[in-house]
Amino acid sequence: MALYKKYTGNQTLKYTRNTTIMILLLLFALATLFPIYFMIISSLGDPVEAGSMNYTLWPTKVSFASYKFFFDYSEHSYRWLLNSLFVAGCVTLSNVIFATLAGYAFSKIRFKGRSVLFAILLCAMMIPYQVTQVPLYILIVNIFEIQNTYKALIMPGLVSVYSIFLTKQFMSSIPNEIIECAKVEGCNQLQIFLKVIVPLSKTVMAVTAILTFMDSWNTFFWPFLVTNTMDMQTIQVGLKNFRFANTTYYAPMMAGATISAIPMFILFFSLQRYFLEGVTVGAVKG
Template sequence: MALYKSYSKNENSKKYFRNTWIILLLTLLVIATLFPIYYMIISSFGPPVEAGASSYSLLIKNPTLGSYKFFFDYSKYSLRWIVNSFIVAGLITLSNVIFATAAGYAFSKLRFKGNKLLFSLLLLAMMIPYQVTQVPLYILVVNVLHIDNTYTALVVPGLVSAYNVFLAKQFIGSLPTEIMEAAKMEGCSQPALLIKIIMPLSKTVMAVMAINTFMNNWNTFFWPFLVTSTENMQTIQVGLKNFSFANTTYFAPMMAGATVSALPMFILFFTLQKYFLEGVTVGAVKG
């Protein structure tokens, strides 16, 4: 009995130290993740002076809203940048949810010639790095179609993504086929079946697609930077570069703008965080 108690005590001690190290590691990871956000927010309350004159600190000293005022007063298009981001991210999100769901339904439940070939090409497209497509896409938009510096150039290249189609196909493929067969026997057409049956049953994957797509397109910088040439067409992420010049940078106003641009993401996350968790496994559903 004494030997058993000694063994049990040693095991509990090992388990305690192991859990302590795990908690310590996770705490460090959380700090490393949240520190840039924390520093961005406290820096945004600094005075709107050039970077060389700024006093960098981990604590808020003499907080002021001057940098936020500087951000919105600096350019008459400061508010327009935010509106542009909402327009671009919103339209791309809406189109992705609709088209990707429709395509996912077609690939998973409809049998047509070339189904497997087209889906294989879709998977192949997912393997191509985003950066590789930017040069030919830029040439097409600017030199061939001449639609640069327009909402069309900002929105059309992202109307639907291969990843969202794959995600929708995997999820819809797991839905019972019997439900759709019953709806067809009742005289339900394919468009009506998609709208009245598939979409209501696919709310989870549609929400995941909407969240991920909106976040990606709200935060994107490279493509809007390439195809916009005037301030009135820039998105918020591109507009922030206007606070950095060759010789100096307005650090605090830039951080104020970054905080404003991150606010919709904070709201989106805390409002729909349950869908973020579901999004971790929704693509793993066997089709």
């Protein structure tokens, strides 16, 4: 009887603990999803009532007029989306390529000064993003004189230190025996990189692509600094044009924000499976 009571008590305690954890996780999930829900619900409001500051959890009238207003408001609405897609795509591609090359060099190639150079890169990660904006702005505008161009939007983000660090740490776990076997088979460094390292690094390349695309797509401050015409603005900067001195068109702004979030969702859900893959799963057989 005593054992039965002890067993029942343990089961009750376990059930209570699991229920509490589920409730907490549910609350965290709701807190995370609520801004997205509010953005979508707000975008379904009437553009005429956009500046009324009447916030509700459900609009009094569901309408897609704000989406039409967003595209009809300016001839540059489509251009903002294309600019963001082009800039984020170029930055993502360059980060994946250069970070993969640098990660392979730092993790698998022995050269003089490797540790010192990598330590300098790690120190660069500690510098706040805002500190580098002034010298970077002077470099782009006064020295290179490429303000208000795609070059100004893309060049500062060609490769990030974090992408190199992430890739290097990932590739360090790839067994050196695989590379030695490739050398025995007569492969040079380029062949080893393309035929061995890249196939085993799809996971970190996908993660780098997701993080870089999301960061570049959502960046507001730098595109705001280096663009001075509406046709060169990205979607995040273009949304500020719905804010005026006396009122703000909240519903069209939320409609534009909802549209701008779609590419990120597509990219993340299409590549999320790579987060679950191991680095060397199936690499060594027998």
